[in-house]
Amino acid sequence: MPSLQEMAKKEGAFAGGHRMCAGCPVPIFTKMLTRVTDGYEIVAGNATCCLEVASSIFPYSAWKIPWIHTAFENVGASMSGVETMYRALKKRGKITKPYKFIAIGGDGGTYDIGLQSLSGAMERGHDLVYICYDNGAYMNTGVQRSSATPMGATTTTTPMGEQSYGRQGNRKDLSRIMVAHNIGYVAQASIHDPVDLSEKLKKAIELDGPAFINLLSPCIPGWKIAPDMAVELARLGVETKYWPLYEVIDGEYKINYTPKKEVPVTEWMFLQGRFKHLNKPEYSDVVDAFQKDVERNWNWIVRQAASVELLSAEVN
């Protein structure tokens, strides 16, 4: 596991002087991209999103590694192109060094409009790590709902009103969809735990083939939180089991962290302005449904992990 000390010896991939909001936790992982492995040239691609826009306002760029953005819905495809050109040039003897490729998208660019190109890239087996930073809405365009927006959250397209309590229904579970692609590595990570994240990044990068990491990344204006609260809210997202930390390696589930005590999801929700309106008795059914869904999801992952243990016990 790369410790902070080890990571600190290496040059980061992402410089200061970018225009993300004060306190945006996204750079925590972008800085890290070059610090978790040895011996690889790292090249990144980005879908249109907050990170892409705020990191590359011409004539400036925060990217200390080669980086390409083309559009919103296609980073899976554009990076398939970059990765394939690498293989083509390697085959023709024009490149000798080993390279690794990283595609980055927000939840909108990944769960929604970019799902097809992500699916295609993973299914084709490109040597590509796809990182989705999930902040639960289209933040770059001013906080509109995505299929990753949690139930009850207000966004500018799911506002609270007389007829609405905010986003209706449950969010999509993209990580499970990625597991169904039968790729070698899928993981959920959180921005509050850089060491766990670095380990996952390292595994994903070192794997020969496609890998997917879904990263919980709170958003200051989108979640309506103070600029120093992003890491704490990611931590609480994990402690309340809203965002389980787990890995699926070759189809086998492994839970990386089990919260020490039961923390109700309201402890996470009501620190955020986007859920504040639900903190009233008349919305207790929405909050209960949210809590139930969190439990159902956690239990499902526990069962997957348990069945892996059971099977390996039988084999042994």
Added chain:
Amino acid sequence: MKDKYRLKDWQELAIGGVVPDGGNSVDYETGTWRTSRPIWNAENCINCLNCWVFCPEDAFILKDGTTKKGTPRKEIERINYYHCKGCGLCAKECPVNKKGKKTAIDYVKEEH
């Protein structure tokens, strides 16, 4: 002296909108965004590097140092206020601050 904020003519630009020198955002000042300021106290710092890893602005500058036992390690040298946006995340996530007895990072209102 060349004015670094001078806008270029189209003939001076690299092809296709490319930024040929990635990482040049370090020349762009974001310290002016600050309304509060973190102040690092070397004497209370345990060099855990939490602030360094979390700082979204890459504002913690490191230097080479050693542990008490003499093992080489990276240590905090200072905060780069040219980029620090004053979000307060470093102060919030500093384990020394969290214990509550001392502060390794103070977080104060910016005086303009």
Added chain:
Amino acid sequence: MSKVLAITGAGAMSEGMRQINPDVVPAFPITPSTQVIEDFSQFVADGKVDTEMITVESEHSAMSACIGAAAAGGRVMTATSSAGMALMWEMLYIASSMRQPVVMTLINRALSAPINIHADHSDSMGARDAGWIQLYAENNQEAYDNLIMAPKIAEKMDVRLPVMVCMDGFIISHCVQTMQLEDDDKVKKFIGGFESTYPVLDTENPSTWGALDLQDYYIEHKRAQHIAMKNAKDAIKKVSEEFADIFGRKYELFESYRIDDAERVIIAINSVCGEIKEVIDERREAGDKVGLLKIRSFRPFPYEEIAAALERVKIVTVLDRSESMGAYGPLFTEIRTALFDAPEKPMVYNRIFGLGGRELFMSDIHDIFEENKTYLETGKVEKMFDYLKVRGG
């Protein structure tokens, strides 16, 4: 060895691609361009090329992968038609603005709805503002020749723009015609190696591609792109001359067919020009002074050159094989613009034909020449704009 062979237009394109042996080919099937990528897949499977193919899950992804691969630093080709290119729309602009010299075979097909798989030019004409060089061809020989010239034009350092190599669906793509297939090595030598600009794979000089422009830079980048397209005109001429020196076939920005002393001229694009030429030959036998101006380069558009070529012409019928609902046909609009500054303006009018593959027979072309004869004699263009061969008038 160079050889004469009977081959379909689509087959000719895949043969050209085999000879070029691009580094990467992302592709997605759509009638009538499917054969190009099927044949090419077989070349890959048989080891006749060592291209890396990406069998993408959509045309949007095909063009996205083309851009990524080209920016990474190598030669990239693909093929599509109609709805396939419509799905690429967003990425067409990004390819040209990011100045990636991608070469794409576009087998022209009507756009839906109603869904129709046959030839018209609504796909490429709709993309005329997308910043791509557009070359058109009357037959498979011309399409093949354009394909061989395309990488050289696209990759010129003062151009660096993508090229669309167009031909008519089915009429050319699926009809067997004889043509000259040039020698593999001669073609490879003609095209030469690929030179990259700020390749994404250069980790020693990390560049950022696809940055955000605000109001302070966008228009400067557009200006640079505009100049590149201007330069493309010379590049097409130069590469066509080099091509003629080596392979013998001569090409200009457009072809003037018997227009030197012509009074009445049809201007058209692609396969219909074959029949028009035959009709002209027939009428010339009878002493009728008619001619054809066949567009090869629609983008960049050779305004001054066309105006000069039409100097002594008295009346021009512009045939458009696509619609621009609420406006004249796209070719007509350009031609009238080209003629506006001419000292002696010919009469000029517009006919829409062939949408969704509706045939235009030689007798129909005779009718056109009869009509413009009447217009010339009466000195009056009765109808500026009309459809040809539509039931109900």
